[in-house]
Amino acid sequence: MRLPFLDRWLKKESPPPTKPKYAPRRRRVLVTDEDDDDEARPPHQGFLSDRKSQFILIAALVAIGLTAGVMLIERRLASTATDASPDRPAQVALGRTLYRQHCSYCHGVDREGHEEWRPDTPVAAGLAPSLDERSPAVDRTDRQIFEWIKFGGQPFLPASMRSQMPAFEFNLTDAQVWGIVAYLKNRWPEEALARHERANRGEP
Numbered sequence: 001m002r003l004p005f006l007d008r009w010l011k012k013e014s015p016p017p018t019k020p021k022y023a024p025r026r027r028r029v030l031v032t033d034e035d036d037d038d039e040a041r042p043p044h045q046g047f048l049s050d051r052k053s054q055f056i057l058i059a060a061l062v063a064i065g066l067t068a069g070v071m072l073i074e075r076r077l078a079s080t081a082t083d084a085s086p087d088r089p090a091q092v093a094l095g096r097t098l099y100r101q102h103c104s105y106c107h108g109v110d111r112e113g114h115e116e117w118r119p120d121t122p123v124a125a126g127l128a129p130s131l132d133e134r135s136p137a138v139d140r141t142d143r144q145i146f147e148w149i150k151f152g153g154q155p156f157l158p159a160s161m162r163s164q165m166p167a168f169e170f171n172l173t174d175a176q177v178w179g180i181v182a183y184l185k186n187r188w189p190e191e192a193l194a195r196h197e198r199a200n201r202g203e204p
């Protein structure tokens with residue numbers, strides 16, 4: 001007995017594997033028939049389905065979180081600092097901003113001082129000295145520079161001389177003044193900074 005429909009059914013090739021129902025669609029725009037060779041395509045992997053990319057994502061998030069945390073802590077420390085370090089980026093950045101706002105008018109944008117100022121210009125000549133590596137400030141201690149800024153020049157000069165260096169006591173917090181000291185130190189080249197650190201230690 002022949003059962004034609006069974007013959008047909010048995011001979012029938014299995015249908016080509018269908019694509020998974022919810023597989024994300026490929027970009028349609030640029031796909032041509034030639035591109036559409038399924039064999040050449042690697043097996044589909046969902047976004048971040050493999051361990052390696054998950055690890056990379058988590059590591060990146062942790063790194064971003066840590067960096068943000070450190071920056072916040074550094075900024076917090078800069079706003080409560082009681083000393084000046086040229087190696088604290090947040091403190092130096094704070095000092096740079098404040099310097100531009102309060103000091104560059106007299107001491108120059110690049111801390112070069114009044115254009116007529118020379119290292120042998122006497123104090124109280126009415127010319128703002130440079131605050132770069134040529135500055136007399138290099139040979140002062142951190143504390144002395146801090147006090148020059150906080151109290152102005154007058155307390156450090158004989159009563160017969162008039163200082164043009166204003167006091168910033170009421171315009172800047174102590175931490176802000178330390179920020180400016182940190183900025184000045186940060187910009188000094190190695191040799192000047194070494195000299196300054198000797199002054200800090202009370203060495204000749």
Ligand code: HEC
Pocket residue numbers: 099102103104105106107123124125126127128129131135136137138140145148149153162163164165166168180
């Ligand atoms: C109005 C101009 C003026 C402004 C603004 C000013 N200074 Fe001065 N500064 C001077 C003059 C002038 C002197 C030199 C002393 C004098 O002749 O009175 C001086 C001296 C100094 C000294 C001492 C240098 C040394 O070691 O002999 C430091 C440090 C200093 N200024 C830092 C600053 C900082 C930091 C700021 C901003 C917060 C600032 N100054 C703002 C005019 C100014």
